[in-house]
Amino acid sequence: MPLQLRSTITSDAKLNISLVEVAMPEPADNEIVVRVEATPINPSDLGLLFGAADRDTARVGPGPVVTADVPAGAMAGMAGRLDQSLPVGNEGAGTVVAAGASDEAQALMGKMVSVIGGAMYSEYRAVRANQCLEHDPGVTAAEAASWFVNPMTAQGMVETMRAEGHSALIHTAAASNLGQMLQKICLADGVDLVNIVRRPEQAALLRELGARHVCDSRAADFDAALTDALAETGATIAFDAIGGGDLASRILSAMEAAASRNATEYSRYGSDVHKQVYLYGGLDRGPTVIRREFGMIWGVGGWLLTPFLRNAEREVRNRLRARVRSEIKTTFASHYTQQVTLEGMLSEAAIGQYGRQATGEKYLVRPNGLD
Numbered sequence: 581m582p583l584q585l586r587s588t589i590t591s592d593a594k595l596n597i598s599l600v601e602v603a604m605p606e607p608a609d610n611e612i613v614v615r616v617e618a619t620p621i622n623p624s625d626l627g628l629l630f631g632a633a634d635r636d637t638a639r640v641g642p643g644p645v646v647t648a649d650v651p652a653g654a655m656a657g658m659a660g661r662l663d664q665s666l667p668v669g670n671e672g673a674g675t676v677v678a679a680g681a682s683d684e685a686q687a688l689m690g691k692m693v694s695v696i697g698g699a700m701y702s703e704y705r706a707v708r709a710n711q712c713l714e715h716d717p718g719v720t721a722a723e724a725a726s727w728f729v730n731p732m733t734a735q736g737m738v739e740t741m742r743a744e745g746h747s748a749l750i751h752t753a754a755a756s757n758l759g760q761m762l763q764k765i766c767l768a769d770g771v772d773l774v775n776i777v778r779r780p781e782q783a784a785l786l787r788e789l790g791a792r793h794v795c796d797s798r799a800a801d802f803d804a805a806l807t808d809a810l811a812e813t814g815a816t817i818a819f820d821a822i823g824g825g826d827l828a829s830r831i832l833s834a835m836e837a838a839a840s841r842n843a844t845e846y847s848r849y850g851s852d853v854h855k856q857v858y859l860y861g862g863l864d865r866g867p868t869v870i871r872r873e874f875g876m877i878w879g880v881g882g883w884l885l886t887p888f889l890r891n892a893e894r895e896v897r898n899r900l901r902a903r904v905r906s907e908i909k910t911t912f913a914s915h916y917t918q919q920v921t922l923e924g925m926l927s928e929a930a931i932g933q934y935g936r937q938a939t940g941e942k943y944l945v946r947p948n949g950l951d
C-alpha cells in the first residue's frame with residue numbers, strides 16, 4: 581500500500597511524525613491520481629509538520645518515526661489539531677497515473693502536472709483536475725514542484741502593490757527562494773524593488789540576479805541606506821517575512837524619513853503618504869515591536885496567498901498561473917540543497933538542516949524514490 585507522512589500533536593503535549601500506509605486513491609469523475617515525484621519543504625510546511633514542538637527535543641526512531649515535546653505554554657495554539665493525524669505537504673508535481681471519466685481528467689492522463697491541495701508528502705495523491713497545472717513535455721517533476729506557494733505569492737505582491745496604489749516594493753529576508761523570484765519578476769516588469777537581507781553573501785546573490793537596491797539590516801548604516809533607497813524608488817509598501825522584532829517599524833520610519841525629504845512644509849501629523857507593511861511570514865516568532873515615529877498614515881497587517889487569490893478576479897488568477905507555466909524553468913526556478921525520500925525526511929541530519937530555513941538550503945522530497 582502507498583505511504584503517506586503524517587504529523588500528530590497529542591493532548592499530552594507530544595509530537596509524532598511517522599509514515600502510514602494508505603489505500604491507493606481512486607479518482608472521482610473530475611479527479612486525477614498523481615504519482616508524486618517531487619515536493620518541496622517550505623517554511624509553511626514546517627509549521628504543520630512540527631507545530632509548536634521544540635525541535636531541539638526531536639528524537640528519531642525506532643524506525644521512520646520522529647517524536648518531540650511541545651512546551652506547555654504553546655499547547656493553547658495547538659488546540660485545533662490535537663490528536664488528529666494530519667497529512668503534510670502543500671504542493672508538488674508528478675505524473676498522472678489514473679483519471680476519472682470527465683474529459684478534463686482524461687486529457688491529463690500520462691502528463692506531468694504540478695499540484696496544490698495538501699498531503700503531498702504521499703506516494704500518490706488524488707486531486708481535482710482543475711487543481712493542477714499541466715506542463716509542456718520536457719519539464720521535470722523537480723522543476724515543476726515549487727510552482728504555487730512561492731511563485732504565486734511573489735506575483736501576488738506585485739499585484740497587491742498595484743491594486744493599492746503603490747509604485748515600488750520593499751521585501752525582507754530577500755535572498756529567500758521567493759525573494760529571488762520576486763527580484764526576477766520586478767526586473768522583467770520594470771518595478772523598483774528594495775531588498776533587505778542580513779548577510780553580505782545574500783546581498784551578493786541578489787546583485788548577481790540584477791538587484792539595484794540591497795540593504796543589509798546588520799550594517800551600521802542600515803537605516804540611512806534604507807532611507808536613501810526609499811527616497812530614490814518611492815517604495816511605500818513592504819512585505820516582511822520575518823515578523824518578529826523591530827524591522828517593520830524601522831521600515832516605516834525610513835519610509836517616513838524618505839517622504840519628509842520631499843515635503844514643502846512641516847506637519848505635526850507627519851507626511852500624508854500612506855505607508856504599508858504586510859507581515860507575510862513568521863521567520864522570527866517573537867513579538868512585533870512597533871515604535872510609532874512615522875506620523876499617522878500607516879498600516880501593518882497580515883498577508884496570505886489563499887485569500888488574496890480567492891478575492892482576485894479570475895483573469896488575474898489565470899494570468900498568474902499562465903506565467904508560472906511559461907517561466908517555470910527561468911523566473912520560477914527553485915534550487916535545492918538536498919533531495920530525500922519520505923523516509924529520508926525523518927533522519928536527524930535532515931531535520932537539522934531543512935529546519936533551519938536558511939538561504940539556499942531548501943529540501944526536495946521524492947516520495948517515489950530518488951532519480
Ligand SMILES: NC(=O)c1ccc[n+]([C@@H]2O[C@H](COP(=O)([O-])OP(=O)(O)OC[C@H]3O[C@@H](n4cnc5c(N)ncnc54)[C@H](OP(=O)(O)O)[C@@H]3O)[C@@H](O)[C@H]2O)c1
Nearest residue numbers: 623733753756757758821860861863864883884885938939
Ligand atoms: N503569506 C503567504 O501566503 C506566504 C506564501 C509563501 C511564502 N511565505 C513566506 O515566505 C518566506 C520565504 O519562504 P521561502 O520558501 O522563500 O524561504 P527560504 O528559501 O527557506 O529562505 C528563508 C530565508 O529567510 C532567512 N531567514 C530565516 N530566518 C530569519 C530571521 N529570523 N531573520 C531574517 N532572515 C531570516 C534566511 O536567511 P539566513 O540564511 O540568513 O538564515 C533565508 O534567506 C517564509 O517566511 C514563508 O513562510 C508566505
